[in-house]
Amino acid sequence: MRALVIDDSRAMRRIVSGILEGLGYETQQAGHGREGLDVLEGGWLPELVCVDWNMPVMDGLQYVSAVRSNPAWRSMTIMMVTSESEHTQIVRALAAGAHEYVIKPFTADAIRDKLALLGLLPQEVVL
Amino acid sequence: MTAMDTGERRRTGEARPLITELIDETTVESVAQEAWISLVGEEELLVPLPGEPVTDPVSSWVDVVGPWTGSVVLTTGRRTAEELTRALLREHSPEVLEDEDVADAFGEIANVVGGNVKAALPGSSGLSLPDVGEAPAVRNPEDVCRADLLWRGQPISISVQGALPPLPAH
Numbered sequence: 001m002r003a004l005v006i007d008d009s010r011a012m013r014r015i016v017s018g019i020l021e022g023l024g025y026e027t028q029q030a031g032h033g034r035e036g037l038d039v040l041e042g043g044w045l046p047e048l049v050c051v052d053w054n055m056p057v058m059d060g061l062q063y064v065s066a067v068r069s070n071p072a073w074r075s076m077t078i079m080m081v082t083s084e085s086e087h088t089q090i091v092r093a094l095a096a097g098a099h100e101y102v103i104k105p106f107t108a109d110a111i112r113d114k115l116a117l118l119g120l121l122p123q124e125v126v127l
Numbered sequence: 128m129t130a131m132d133t134g135e136r137r138r139t140g141e142a143r144p145l146i147t148e149l150i151d152e153t154t155v156e157s158v159a160q161e162a163w164i165s166l167v168g169e170e171e172l173l174v175p176l177p178g179e180p181v182t183d184p185v186s187s188w189v190d191v192v193g194p195w196t197g198s199v200v201l202t203t204g205r206r207t208a209e210e211l212t213r214a215l216l217r218e219h220s221p222e223v224l225e226d227e228d229v230a231d232a233f234g235e236i237a238n239v240v241g242g243n244v245k246a247a248l249p250g251s252s253g254l255s256l257p258d259v260g261e262a263p264a265v266r267n268p269e270d271v272c273r274a275d276l277l278w279r280g281q282p283i284s285i286s287v288q289g290a291l292p293p294l295p296a297h
Contacts, residue, residue, distance in 0.1 A: 008256070009235040010228070011212070014219040015166075054238070054256055083242025086251055104239045105165030 001122050002046035003027045006036040006063065007081070008055040012104075016050050016081060019108045023115065024122035033058030037066055040073060048120055051098075053082035053089070061096055068097035077118055081106070143294075144195055145270045146287050150247050155274040155285050158243040163278070166236060167214045177275035178282025181207075186262035187233040189241035190290070193252025197270065197289040199241035200262050201233070207281040208233045230259040244287055262286070267293045 003025040005016045010031075017027040028044060030036040032055040049067070053060040060080055067073045079100040080093045090101050100114045115121050156175050163171050181204040188200040203211070212232035213220045221228065234257035245252050265271055270289030275282065 009231055009238070011215050011232040011235050014216060018217075018219060054254055056256060083239050084254065085242060085246040088251060104242065105162045107165055 001025050001048070001120070002044070003048040003050060004030065004036060004039055004044075004046045005050045006030045006033060006055070006060070007050075007052040008032055009052075012052070012081075016111070019111050020048075020050070022108070023112065032056055033060060033063030033066070036063055040067070045073070045076070047077060048115075048118075049076055049078045050081045050102075051078060053080060053084045053093070061093060064093065064096045064098050077120060079114060079118075081111075143291070145267075146195060146197065146272045146289055147269070149195055149249065150244065150272055150287065152272060152274050154247050155244065155272055155287060156276065158247065159240055159274065159276065159285055162236060162239045162243065166239060167211065167278075171214065171278065173283070174277040175274065176277050178277050178280075181282055184262070185229075185233065185259065187230075187237035187257055187259045188263060189237050189257050190255035191241065191245050191248070191252050192255070193245075193248065194250040195248055195252070195289070196291065197287065198263050199237065199244045200286045200288060201237050201240065201283065202262055202286070203278075203283040204281060205229075207278070207283065210279065210281075211236065234259045240285060263288070263290075266291055269293065 003020045005013050005027055007013045008031055013029045020027050028039055030039055034057045051060040051063055064078055078098045080098045081102045083104040085103045160173050163173050183205045184202050185205050185208050186200050186202040188198045190198050208229050209224055212224055212229045215232045238257045242254055245254055265288050267289050272287045274285045
């Protein structure tokens with residue numbers, strides 16, 4: 001399975017990618033929403049996108065809206081991973097088309113639990 | 128009938144909360160501890176004790192804009208910021224850390240701590256992208272909530288400080 005990790009912090013990209021790779025994902029990284037769209041437009045289509053909210057150039061909410069407006073990308077699961085924890089912001093993200101929401105700081109177990117709920121744990125991890 | 132302008136409405140409109148009316152030092156410590164456990168490591172404790180003054184300080188901060196406006200500022204020594212970066216990156220840490228690596232990791236810690244401090248404040252607020260460098264000046268000493276902590280024996284301070292100067296006395 002493939003996952004795209006979008007965050008303007010390289011440290012956070014490495015942490016999230018490390019967790020996903022430990023679960024068996026193949027990952028790619030992008031530093032903001034526009035770069036994340038470039039990855040998709042280049043033909044690398046993941047099952048899962050983990051995207052931060054506050055980023056330069058294109059933020060996470062704009063990214064979610066852009067992905068959801070393209071029918072070819074509608075099957076991708078989007079999980080926001082962000083320090084934005086206000087209820088109204090969570091509702092906005094879910095309304096825009098995100099499937100799940102993880103608030104920083106998080107643990108590896110929290111990511112794993114969310115993926116299990118979404119049915120996105122690779123088979124060898126489930127077993 | 129025309130209402131007389133007593134100036135009362137203007138004074139009421141000017142009222143703004145001080146950070147010490149909204150959160151306390153214990154809340155800041157608790158937010159920081161949660162961030163440390165998640166980002167730095169499960170065994171990593173922050174001890175609520177002041178340390179010696181830092182000789183080579185570096186700060187990272189995010190701005191909060193809303194009913195209360197100000198910054199959440201982390202300050203520590205440069206060596207400690209580097210150690211924090213290595214702890215955050217764990218096995219992904221490069222052999223030689225660039226300034227950019229430290230700015231990125233230390234900024235992300237400010238982002239996570241600041242985001243959770245923002246969540247403890249009433250009302251809806253915006254959060255800026257993190258910045259790293261010399262800490263923003265304290266504009267109003269009464270509008271500061273500060274936690275002095277030790278991590279691995281080294282001082283780290285977290286200052287939640289207002290962006291506005293004190294209101295003139297009436």
